[in-house]
Amino acid sequence: MIRSLYYVPGQPLQKDLPPENFPKLIQNEEAVLWVDFINEPPEVSQPILEEFGFHPLAIDDALQETHVPRLDDWGDYLYIVLNYMNFEPNGKTWETEVDELDIFLGKNYIVTHHDYPISAVDETWVVCDRDERNVQEGADHILYRIADHLMSNYMPVVEKIDEAIDEIEDQVFNRPSHGTLEKLFALKRVLLAMRRIIIPQREVLNRLARDDYQVIDRKDRVFFRDIYDHLVRLHDLNESLRDIVGGVQDTYLSSVNNRMNEIMKTLTVITVLFMPLTFLTGYFGMNFFEPLGNLKEWTTTPVFYITLAVIFLLPISMFFWFRRRTWL
Amino acid sequence: MIRSLYYVPGQPLQKDLPPENFPKLIQNEEAVLWVDFINEPPEVSQPILEEFGFHPLAIDDALQETHVPRLDDWGDYLYIVLNYMNFEPNGKTWETEVDELDIFLGKNYIVTHHDYPISAVDETWVVCDRDERNVQEGADHILYRIADHLMSNYMPVVEKIDEAIDEIEDQVFNRPSHGTLEKLFALKRVLLAMRRIIIPQREVLNRLARDDYQVIDRKDRVFFRDIYDHLVRLHDLNESLRDIVGGVQDTYLSSVNNRMNEIMKTLTVITVLFMPLTFLTGYFGMNFFEPLGNLKEWTTTPVFYITLAVIFLLPISMFFWFRRRTWL
Amino acid sequence: MIRSLYYVPGQPLQKDLPPENFPKLIQNEEAVLWVDFINEPPEVSQPILEEFGFHPLAIDDALQETHVPRLDDWGDYLYIVLNYMNFEPNGKTWETEVDELDIFLGKNYIVTHHDYPISAVDETWVVCDRDERNVQEGADHILYRIADHLMSNYMPVVEKIDEAIDEIEDQVFNRPSHGTLEKLFALKRVLLAMRRIIIPQREVLNRLARDDYQVIDRKDRVFFRDIYDHLVRLHDLNESLRDIVGGVQDTYLSSVNNRMNEIMKTLTVITVLFMPLTFLTGYFGMNFFEPLGNLKEWTTTPVFYITLAVIFLLPISMFFWFRRRTWL
């Protein structure tokens, strides 16, 4: 689908103009044109983009999905790639969705190209459509609005991850299981994926906020700087979360070993208690003691009571020995 | 609550002036005005801040809590965000409290905005109120005093953490338990949180100490440099403590494994001692040896004494074998 | 084997010219010459290369295999080393193949030297042979085509590694075995080897894209920049995969310990259940209880039923005790 918005000062907003008029429309330096390609086949998009005079390499990059945020300065237009990110917990793993938004930004026009509907673009579109004042601030301001919407979608994801970590942390200390480990690993991957998107995107915004471009008004840079600050913070949060997840994993190992320790203590206490006793009963169960045998003096009543005493005193003395070794 | 202090050279200090007068008051370049907003709703603060002529973006940032120290230079005023930090041990975890102090610093005025009472601000307020000489050094000096108070609250926290680490270290070597692990992990998180506050704050102070701002007297920079040095040291301490906590956790794992080793040794020694003996008694307990059977020669007295000897010598020889393997 | 392509504007493409003519041919500044040495012995290559006037050190480097991508600027020619990489999974390990492509790039000629046939070179050769327009863009464009082909061979390798990681991840969570560990380690080595190739190569392309060389047309730099971006992305992917492999290895250890925990629990539960019972049966198996003995009151029917009850109730009460300790 191709949709377009065209604003000329003093005139009502025009919509969905024929693509063949675009080159003519952007001649008017006062006007602002926004063209949005949604899931349009390359055969259709390519000739229209060529009409704008974009470099073939830039058009190629826009039509192919590459998922790497970048910013190329081609003089009278910028070619920008931003990423849309969605992570949803799904059982033990997370569903990861990363899409690309290609933007050509000229002095008085902006061309956006994406394969799937992106809510950040739609919301900006609605806002511009509703009130033309949002368009008259220029094409770079539309870019700012889109980028701002895109980035503000990241925070809830981070919060979801944060909650997931807290939950896992709880499990690690109380009931470390196999599933905990899988969840932990899935979180690690999500954070890594997120980081790979944020870092180049931060760089793009940093350049928009700092460098001198023909198509960006100097006084609008402060807005991109705002988004940049936001991304810096996101990156810091991401790093912190990665640190915490790493810490949780180390703790998991310690916790599992700790529990094994407990288990082994129980096993050892029981074995140490009963093995000698079982031997003792076995000893007196040997056929040497057969009543008809010639060892009658071993099966008299006093011997029996002495054995009984040993059987009671041995565990008691061992209990104190375990105590001293801090096993009980 | 809104409170204000107004100093004009040669006049007594005025307090709690009506907010609508603020714009007029700061016209007087000799005067110093300090306005402090404490937990004031945005509807009240916003128009007053707008009267000062601050940029809408800066006001927005001040009214929203973002918890990220920063410094924006808007020409004739600075917008500064500092953080107030409080960490209290609370059983196995730590209670973490991080709040934000927003500051607008002009040539001859300072506006502070915070949602909760902050002792550093209150103490500075009392000092300024008591003796007007503390105000006459200018608005940037008031900023210095507040920042100095804020930062000097960090040291006791670090000391508390240090003590907590020492205590845990002790536990790790002597009685590693599940609780130790939780405390260790809580410490890790506290140090991480602290680091996230100190680093950007250090950057803010560094810029105050080094860069040229209209609203800060060149010769006052040395004071901010002092706080900066303090933060550098805090950061180094924090890094050291993080290193130590990391080391303690590694040691914990080794210590737990070590104890498990001890436990397993005991288990193995006991098992290795008694299993053969129990088998031996079982062997002679088999019904083949029944006195009425045809194996009389196996139940004679010499056989019994040989068995007895084996039962005594086996443990003794094993004891020496364990010794050689350094198990006992 | 030595093959050559010679293009003079307006003339048909000439092929396989005698090596002794090369110095003369490159006098024509309009022409483009490509000479390709495939597995040619040094004795043959050296004099021909010397005829081009290349520095002895550069020729030495070209004739010796060193496998380190680099770029030396010798003024009117560049000496470039690129690497060809192939990794194939082979059971638990990977077959690693790294070869070197030496390139001398002059204003109007390119000399390539390699010991094994390289598909990237062959493909470019075919393309240039088929259509002379591919040659007329100049020697630097031929370099771009070769480099582009080389680099696009890396992506499938990364994908193969990615799949291998997913497979191993699965094994780690479900059936961690000794083979998993070996595969994991092999992957680690492959990623490390790959990284060692990509980093210097990226640096070479970065310099081609950024620096000013006599032999590279300024407007062709954008093509090298494209390959550079590709390598940057590859490097990022490589780093991510390394992170993931590291994470998988940590998880492996935790997973193995986790399984050991399960095993130990079973062992302990069984031992704790049956040791006391076995002792009990042993106790009543002692010869003190011989029917002919003087302890008749211990072998009456009620005693037997009490024992039976203990034997049933002990496991049941232990079951609940295990439950409470979250062992079952």
Add this chain to the structure above:
Amino acid sequence: MIRSLYYVPGQPLQKDLPPENFPKLIQNEEAVLWVDFINEPPEVSQPILEEFGFHPLAIDDALQETHVPRLDDWGDYLYIVLNYMNFEPNGKTWETEVDELDIFLGKNYIVTHHDYPISAVDETWVVCDRDERNVQEGADHILYRIADHLMSNYMPVVEKIDEAIDEIEDQVFNRPSHGTLEKLFALKRVLLAMRRIIIPQREVLNRLARDDYQVIDRKDRVFFRDIYDHLVRLHDLNESLRDIVGGVQDTYLSSVNNRMNEIMKTLTVITVLFMPLTFLTGYFGMNFFEPLGNLKEWTTTPVFYITLAVIFLLPISMFFWFRRRTWL
């Protein structure tokens, strides 16, 4: 205690002059004055230091112990903080002693202030006292001598640590015990503490060697550069030792697990050998086999010898099975 040395060219060295004369003495630009405060209460030191005209902040820093090496350039004097370090092994832990030496260096005077006697200062004092040529090279040369002495005390500490590591390494491979772990951790802390002292001190010396200061002769910089090189090397050594200690700790864990492996093998071999045998003897000990019962055919001599054979062959076949699994 306050002591002073005063040198005027052509005159004998004067000692312990009255503090009130100091300001007058340093008027003579040819002369060299060294004042040394040892454990002098602030009430005494402060007025004297103020007489020199030092900035109140610098005096404050000197009188308070802060233990952080630094260098402040106040124009016609430098304020320098250096650290004195002593680490002594003390059982399993190390005794750590870090003290501060505050120095004010002017064009023709040097003021040193410390709370405890420092041998490096005393040795320099003796050397200057003995031969006035050591003083006539100027105040910056006295600073060099003191710093040189201070730093040369570090090397023996590093060597002691190195020896301690070698000893621990030995223990880890041969008799890893709980004490080893404690010693290892103590070493880690010592190295961390040392690092925290060396890094800022290195920075101070680097600045003395590189930057331009009014009070330091350009041609004397080479001496500070010498100490700086020494500190760089110390830092490298420290990093290496930290790496090695880290490696030893990893090895400790592996070593403990390795030993546990050995122990478990013994346990398992014994259990696997005797459990079936014990069952066998138990089986034939059941009362079904009672000679008076109706199962006489189970207690004949051939059955007994078959059982005997099983009891001998089972361990032998298991021995070979263990062998194949590399357990024995």
Add this chain to the structure above:
Amino acid sequence: MIRSLYYVPGQPLQKDLPPENFPKLIQNEEAVLWVDFINEPPEVSQPILEEFGFHPLAIDDALQETHVPRLDDWGDYLYIVLNYMNFEPNGKTWETEVDELDIFLGKNYIVTHHDYPISAVDETWVVCDRDERNVQEGADHILYRIADHLMSNYMPVVEKIDEAIDEIEDQVFNRPSHGTLEKLFALKRVLLAMRRIIIPQREVLNRLARDDYQVIDRKDRVFFRDIYDHLVRLHDLNESLRDIVGGVQDTYLSSVNNRMNEIMKTLTVITVLFMPLTFLTGYFGMNFFEPLGNLKEWTTTPVFYITLAVIFLLPISMFFWFRRRTWL
């Protein structure tokens, strides 16, 4: 031993000239002098070096062994320290030998000083001695030859380490033992020691290749650049090997735990199988079942066969249960 080579254009090479002539000889700017001190006591070397006019600090550094590669520019001469390295596997550890080569490089002379014969120096000496053309290229070229020889001795060491790693890797996967761990740790130390030599040496060569020195011909820099590239590659290799050794150690721990897992499985399977059976036999071995007792109905033939069936079916059903838990 002191040996010297003196070359004057057009004259035959002179050897072993009297040391007292050196200062006069180097007056001739056309000539090239090489003096080599081998294990000469400081009393002899010092006055000769002083005759050259070297700075006392540089001479001190040359006469003392410090083992840290460095480069000091003293204007008309350079003071350079290079390292000679030899590592030999020796059982489980490696023999480490690091020696120092001190070089003074002037415009037309080179002075080398070392405590032990160094093959790289000897080989260069022989080459210069054999053919005076090798000397006439100047003193800096002699330095290049020595450095080149020194560095080319490193590669075989790296290869030996590489082989050692491969061997250990094999052991880790197949027969992890205590010795493996010691070898691994020794390798780690060797790589660390090597790194400590390569890094500063690389820096020295980098400066020789890049910076402007009076005594080094601009066009000879390319040779030092060649050695520098070699060292960069060595450093990369070293880092890779360190990474691999680190990976092997992690794998060792996992492998040991894995094997322990196997052992525990065997132990648990055997225990779980035989404990209930032993209890069963014990139960029927109790004296309640005495044929003369009043529980005859428990010792009838059907009961015996039921017991026999249980004894056979229990292991079989457990076998399937273990299967499902992937223990067998």
